[in-house]
Amino acid sequence: MAGRDKTEAVRQPRTAGDGPDGRTRVVVHIAPTPFFANRGCHIRILNEYEALRRAGIRVIVCTYGLGSDVADVDIRRIWSIPGYRKTTAGFSPFKPLADVLLFFLCLRVVLHEHADIIHGHLHEGGLIGWCVKTALFWRRIPLIMDIQGSLSGELRAYGTFRHLPLLLRFFSWLERLILRLPDRIICSSRASFAFIVDTSLVAEKDIEMVGDVVPASFFTVLDKRTQRERLQLASDGIIVIYSGSLLPGKGIDVLLESMRLVARSHPAISFVLVGYPKEAVEQFLRVWDNAPRVVLPGEVPYRRLAEWLAVADLAVDPKGSESGEASGKILHYMASGLPVVCFSSENNRRFLGEHGFFAVGTSATDLALAMDLALTDERARHIYGALGRERAAAEYSQDAVGRQLRALYDSLA
Known part of the structure; x- marks a missing residue:
């Protein structure tokens, strides 16, 4: 029950020399969110997908069971979770289960598609990607984590744990831990860059600023x-x-x-x-x-x-x-x-x-x-x-x- 693949999965054009053995490089993007909905994070993921496809790279997006399909985008989904219907931003009690199922889906896709790189979006995507990389340790697959802001800062902004300060403190600690897991971090703002360096002791050379894409x-x-x-x-x-x-x-x-x-x-x-x-x-x-x-x-x-x-x-x-x-x-x-x-x-x-x-x-x-x-x-x-x-x-x-x-x-x- 790890997940379900789209049978009409998009096969992107292949060009020799991108990946090992002259095949097209394959990158698995992990989107721990109900992709696609008309939200900023989803728009960034979609636009990065299209930018990479134009650059000759084959991209597969692994995501939750709900969300809209997008034409010409190779999306692999976990099974739908009964009762999980929330597509707006913010915390959902169904997310922990969805993330566990997403791990198993990503593990299968990375293994079967011979992925060359794991690209995890958001902090959950980075953590899931690290778990997949660790499970397939002999493959030595590089892991990139792509974040748009602070996990604890977002929870604070949405007021998710306003009455549970100890839980918010736990997520702040967890965020610092997750930021040390990937081989490289991508962030979209100078504020995020400074936050990562100041709070997680990640070297500046391991962080890269990548702006959003405008079609x-x-x-x-x-x-x-x-x-x-x-x-x-x-x-x-x-x-x-x-x-x-x-x-x-x-x-x-x-x-x-x-x-x-x-x-x-x-x-x-x-x-x-x-x-x-x-x-x-x-x-x-x-x-x-x-x-x-x-x-x-x-x-x-x-x-x-x-x-x-x-x-x-x-x-x-x-x-x-x-x-x-x-x-x-x-x-x-x-x-x-x-x-x-x-x-x-x-x-x-x-x-x-x-x-x-x-x-x-x-x-x-x-x-x-x-x-x-x-x-x-x-x-x-x-x-x-x-x-x-x-x-x-x-x-x-x-x-x-x-x-x-x-x-x-x-x-x-």
């Missing part, structure tokens, strides 16, 4: 008025957009309060909040007197996200830096030519340079002030949007990240 479709310029009409939005007026999980850990509570403050001086403004779950936001809107137009499209397929970004004049990212996780949504905003309002974290400034509307503090009031500045300076919005698109195209394309990951694999295999 070419997001750089395509779509007509704003046409897209607004097609999506039944107001053809005139300024639209501010947010895309991502509508959860406190992503800063949605801060965003809602900042929207309330901004609407007082910009009553004609509209907001589009793309994401899920919607219930808490809907409750907030029900008690908001004289609220502006707020559109909640719900979950939008990732491959259609560019169509929604095209309707906006301004994008906002309310996420703080507590978890150390990089915010890949900012890169998608940039690729779409949108000026960005966000907090002044090291990672956000690494993406935007000096061409963002940065909140000077960390409160909803600070975010609202930055949003107000952007709304009242149309010229700056156009300049920042154009420069952001250029920056994203130059540094975060699929080909650039694919070359970086392939070079990393070459150094280990």
Whole structure:
């Protein structure tokens, strides 16, 4: 009962010389999450997959039993677990069982597919990968762990163990232990890099920064008025957009309060909040007197996200830096030519340079002030949007990240 393979598993083009004996290099990616759902972590995994395929590497994704299949992606799944239906971010009591089943699935796939490298996503993926590597010790398979932030920081941000500080302390200890297991660590932000070095005593040479990938479709310029009409939005007026999980850990509570403050001086403004779950936001809107137009499209397929970004004049990212996780949504905003309002974290400034509307503090009031500045300076919005698109195209394309990951694999295999 280790798992089930897709019988129509994708066979990627083979080119000689990548792996041992002249065969195409095979890399197993471990995704301990209900892949695919329209979430930042899943988007990163999918875009890395496509970047590596363009680089001539065969990739297999091992993941949970729930989640959507993606065309042309070789996905192997564990058996579905009765009662496990949660696809949003955050802890689930079913995850420990899912991870045990995922270990057995990965063990079988790595062995039968003669994998050359194990690439574990998130801390659980790194731990599962280490268990597989240890079980197949005679193969001496290199292990890479790909993280986006701090495990304990994410649990703290979501409030998972707010009433159990000893348990949170245990996860902090476990995180430091896991970070010492892989041969190389990939992280997506400078905050994560510093956290790993400072807390886990991992050598800097064993950590590599790999940014998120933005597919070419997001750089395509779509007509704003046409897209607004097609999506039944107001053809005139300024639209501010947010895309991502509508959860406190992503800063949605801060965003809602900042929207309330901004609407007082910009009553004609509209907001589009793309994401899920919607219930808490809907409750907030029900008690908001004289609220502006707020559109909640719900979950939008990732491959259609560019169509929604095209309707906006301004994008906002309310996420703080507590978890150390990089915010890949900012890169998608940039690729779409949108000026960005966000907090002044090291990672956000690494993406935007000096061409963002940065909140000077960390409160909803600070975010609202930055949003107000952007709304009242149309010229700056156009300049920042154009420069952001250029920056994203130059540094975060699929080909650039694919070359970086392939070079990393070459150094280990």
